[in-house]
Amino acid sequence: MSYQHQYSDGTHIHFPMGKVVCVGRNYAEHAKELNNPVPTEPLLFIKPGSCVVPLDGGFIIPLDRGAVHFEAEIAVLIGKPLSRQPSREEVLDAISGYAPALDLTLRDVQAKLKEKGYPWELAKAFDGAFVLAPFVPGDSVEDPADLGIRLTINGEVRQDGNSRDMLNPIVPLIQHIAGHFSLQPGDVVSTGTPAGVGPLQQNDELHLELLGHAHFAGRVL
Secondary structure: OOEEEEEOOEEEEEEEOOOEEEOOOOHHHHHOOOOOOOOOOOOOEEEEEHHEEOOOOEEOOOOOOOOOEOOEEEEEEOOOOOOOOOOOHHHHHHHHEEEEEOEEEEEHHHHHHHHHOOOOOOHHHOOOOEEEOOEHHHHOOOOOOEEEEEEEEEEEEEEEEEHHHHHHHHHHHHHHHHHHOOEOOEEEEEEOOOOOOOOOOOOOOEEEEEEEEEEEEEOOO
């Protein structure tokens, strides 16, 4: 998968699919709903680019590994290299786009891994584990610290959050990530999910919104 991205001035740029850097428990209410402690610093993990699939046209979930939970998140597309604790201005300049996404989790598998103190990759990095809608231009979002995301499933609003409620706001989060390992054009930062996560079922009809910016439909095949 790769991105053909159009900026608001009409120019286009092609990005290869990079890694997806995710942050866990970035909304306090989500941590509480899963009986997890609220972290004191960003809880980071990485999904390979090979697990990313588009929302458009529908997507497949595993049916033989227990519950598959949806986690609606604001995804940020990186368009310029970032490393070594970049400034706020450098981060904003490097943000190419924003999109709603689904960070899928094999919840039963994750619970077993956590009990044993094992890494989460089997629960978080399986094929199809990151469902991505198209990006809107980065410069179309006036304030990344006030960006809403909403997930509706079968006509019912299941998640309704805003980046202002993040424990680690988008720009400081990206600064923190780039201070530990570099971000390259085509990488995506997935910024955590608000409360309301739950299992997906085949034939679910989904609507993902970046409030005031974009609305996308998808379906579990």
